[in-house]
Amino acid sequence: MIVAQRKTIPELQNIIKGHKNILVLGCGTCVTVCLAGGEREVSIISSALRIASKKLGEPIKVNELTIERQCDNVFIETAADEIKKYDAVLSLGCGAGVQAIAERYPDKPVYAGLDTAFLGILESRGVWTEKCAQCGACVLADFGGICPVTRCAKHMLNGPCGGSRVERCEISPNQPCAWQLIYKRLKDIGEVDKLKKIYPAKNWSKSLDGGSRTIIREDHRI
Numbered sequence: 334m335i336v337a338q339r340k341t342i343p344e345l346q347n348i349i350k351g352h353k354n355i356l357v358l359g360c361g362t363c364v365t366v367c368l369a370g371g372e373r374e375v376s377i378i379s380s381a382l383r384i385a386s387k388k389l390g391e392p393i394k395v396n397e398l399t400i401e402r403q404c405d406n407v408f409i410e411t412a413a414d415e416i417k418k419y420d421a422v423l424s425l426g427c428g429a430g431v432q433a434i435a436e437r438y439p440d441k442p443v444y445a446g447l448d449t450a451f452l453g454i455l456e457s458r459g460v461w462t463e464k465c466a467q468c469g470a471c472v473l474a475d476f477g478g479i480c481p482v483t484r485c486a487k488h489m490l491n492g493p494c495g496g497s498r499v500e501r502c503e504i505s506p507n508q509p510c511a512w513q514l515i516y517k518r519l520k521d522i523g524e525v526d527k528l529k530k531i532y533p534a535k536n537w538s539k540s541l542d543g544g545s546r547t548i549i550r551e552d553h554r555i
């Protein structure tokens with residue numbers, strides 16, 4: 334899932350400064366699961382903004398709405414009548430959701446209320462970890478399902494780097510060495526011979542470094 338974090342209330346106050354009639358718009362998918370931008374967070378942030386504006390002696394109207402997915406026009410459409418009523422939208426969707434709303438309403442200020450962080454998983458209650466850097470050319474099949482691009486601090490495809498200590502990464506000692514994990518995993522599944530291969534430099538042309546990417550599925554365009 335996409336993992337994001339809420340901006341602070343002072344940051345949000347600064348972002349919506351000058352607007353008197355705001356819609357705080359939540360998203361019911363990834364950011365709900367990572368407790369950043371679902372219905373509950375929309376309610377908390379809206380209340381906090383109302384109280385903060387009253388304390389400043391400049392009360393603003395803040396209303397709340399959460400749609401199922403902000404990154405999909407079908408769901409954005411369900412909020413169309415509501416969005417039109419406000420000076421600005423404070424989106425608690427991920428970066429894609431915010432931009433999808435902004436594109437749909439070119440004349441309306443649409444602000445990001447979250448910091449979108451990474452693609453990851455819920456590791457344990459309240460703890461999310463990054464697992465995929467969306468490189469566009471997945472190599473998980475070669476490395477036992479453990480991503481060296483994301484989880485090795487040096488993004489090495491021919492690791493380890495030689496700096497790990499007691500199975501911890503030399504760059505981030507709070508993290509396990511990704512290459513230690515890869516070795517153990519390949520050994521456990523009987524594929525350790527894969528490590529005999531020298532991997533060529535990764536082709537990064539499919540990654541974000543080539544600019545924003547588009548995927549076209551011709552079979553769905555008929």
Ligand code: SF4
Pocket residue numbers: 464465466467468469470471472473480481482483
């Ligand atoms: S190899 Fe690329 S696509 Fe696959 S998990 Fe790692 S970053 Fe993500």
Ligand code: SF4
Pocket residue numbers: 484485486487488489492493494495496497498501502503504505509510511512513
């Ligand atoms: S110690 Fe392991 S995870 Fe850290 S940079 Fe070296 S190979 Fe990568």
